[in-house]
Amino acid sequence: MDFPGFVIILILMPSTFNIFWDATGWSNHLQRSFYEMGSV
DSSP states (O other), rough: OOOOHHHHHHHHHHTHHHEEEHHHHHHHHHHHHHHHHHOO
């Protein structure tokens, strides 16, 4: 599955450290992004 670059940036920018230090943080961010895009 390919993710749009802007989505990756939006996910990485706010919590770069959280993603690197916590794998679950990455999953949560992805899920939140999909939920937000789905509700919009």
